[in-house]
Amino acid sequence: MQAFERELLTLLPRLRRFARALARDAADADDLIQAALERALRAQAQWTPGTRLDSWMMRIVRNCWIDEIRSRVRRARTFVPEEEGALVGADTHRDIERKVEMNDVDRAMNHLSSDQREVIALVLVEGLAYREAAELLDIPIGTLTSRLTRGRQALAQMLEAA
């Protein structure tokens, strides 16, 4: 194993935690990590040694997740009308399993928009400073704090009520 892979290996626990906060459940989160690792190994040349691999990698995880959401939306638009009946039956079982496993925090996170969820994941789960999170997402710091505020208010409302 080369230094690059070795360092990625030590980052995996943290990356999985970040992915869990972004994605819906553990299975989705690990699929996301797999896609992100594939992308990272292909793009290895674009990483500058000596710079932070964790930020570089978190950005890739986040971009893979955005791609995944987009393709889900596309799939839903394309297939749902004609296959609606079949899908409803097939999905119910998995949905019920999911709900049993999920606790209040998972459920509350799932109610957030993906914009809000990613800032919550970076700042509250991963502990990044506002500036670091804004840089990673390529957004102004004001945008970051307003998403953070709205996401937090929504979470607090759901969790304090529960």
Added chain:
Amino acid sequence: MRIDDDLLMALADGELDALTRARVERAVAEDPALEARLKVQRRLRARLADHYAPVAQEDVPERLRAMLETNVVSFAPARRARPMWQNFAALAATLVIGLALGRTLTTPGPIGVERGTMVAQGALADALETQLASAQAPDAATRIGVTFNRADGRPCRTFDSAAVSGLACRGGDGWQLMMTAAGSGRARGEFRQAGSAGPLVLQAAQEAMAGAPLDAAAERRARDSGWQRSETSR
């Protein structure tokens, strides 16, 4: 001073400067309603951290580990019976003979031999001496990879160019080549991932490294101080 939720959140996140923090904390101490709102924010932060923390303690699934563990270039040794340095010395010796023979009659190549040691010369020596990995032109003839200190405090750097890649450590008044391998110009697309300094070089660097690689600021300091031996070898 009016205290809104943004300020309370920034306080809970540790994002306020000392002066603002003192003000907000004073206001909170005087107002139970504010204190209750701050508690909501602190509780939320703790609850999220607590909920996701166990994920980082879980065993990483085998399929993910395997992606990294099997992404090994085909000639990297799986197990090392003897120290890597001995292998490198043999490899390096064959290469330097070829380079010396091919180059000395025409223009000076990137590698020379001084008092029985392989040293960088010409453009390679210049790049090792002056170029910063954090600020190099994309089309630079020599690319500096990672810079680090060896256990004996000598600064070392990996490099890659079309003809030759390797690991050099500062010693005496120049850069001694600890190992060399074919450069990316030749081996690209065969066994190596484009742009990487090569698995043998990275492995040699990993073996020799004491502590973490230098970051951009430390790299600049080391260069500006003339690549002095670092005193705190870990």
